[in-house]
Each structure stands twice: as structure tokens, then as C-alpha cells.
Amino acid sequence: MTDAQWAAVRPLLPVPGWLEGRGGQPEAYCHRTMLDAVHYLVDNGTKWRAMPADFPPWDRVYAFFRRWREHGLIVEFHDRLRGKVR
Structure with missing residues (x-):
């Protein structure tokens, strides 16, 4: 994911509860890494387990x-x- 793409979608992501003082544990993975993984999956047509x-x-x-x-x-x-893009 490019920095420009990240800047476009970052504001859409929910803020984790622990950052807003609502409790819970910090997430173990960065949202950008997760989006990159989903993008890879869609782009390459692989299965989740692959x-x-x-x-x-x-x-x-x-x-x-x-x-x-x-x-x-x-x-x-x-x-x-x-x-x-358009």
C-alpha cells in the first residue's frame, strides 16, 4: 500500500478502544499490515490459509x-x- 493510499483510508479505520480509554488490550498487529495482507489476498487470488x-x-x-x-x-x-483513481 502506498503512503497516499494509506492516507486515504487511515481516517476510516476505527480507533481501538484502548486508545480511547474504553479498556481492552492493544492490538497485536498494525492496521496497515492487515490492509496489506488483505490487498495481497485479493490481488493474487489466494486462499486465506495460503x-x-x-x-x-x-x-x-x-x-x-x-x-x-x-x-x-x-x-x-x-x-x-x-x-x-477516477
Whole structure:
């Protein structure tokens, strides 16, 4: 993910509860790393379990993806990046 792409989607990501004083534990992985992993998966058409070792474990990446999808963030990412390209 380029720095420009990251700047476009970073404000859309939810702020973790522990950063806002709502409790919970710090997340073990950077959001940018998770987005890079999802981008790799989509770009290469691989399966979740075939995620390369360079990325976090597939089940953690999938958990982030599922949470973002449930909050409508995946569609928002797509729309915002498409708007930048067009």
C-alpha cells in the first residue's frame, strides 16, 4: 500500500478502544499490515490459509477483515480509493 493510499483510508479505520480509554488490550498487529495482507489476498487470488508467512497469521487477518466488513469499512475503502483513481 502506498503512503497516499494509506492516507486515504487511515481516517476510516476505527480507533481501538484502548486508545480511547474504553479498556481492552492493544492490538497485536498494525492496521496497515492487515490492509496489506488483505490487498495481497485479493490481488493474487489466494486462499486465506495460503497467506504467506510475511504477513500475520491468516486467522488474525481474517478476523480484522470480518470486523471491518461488518462495519461497512470495506465498501468505504473501495469507494474512496476508486474516487481517487477516477
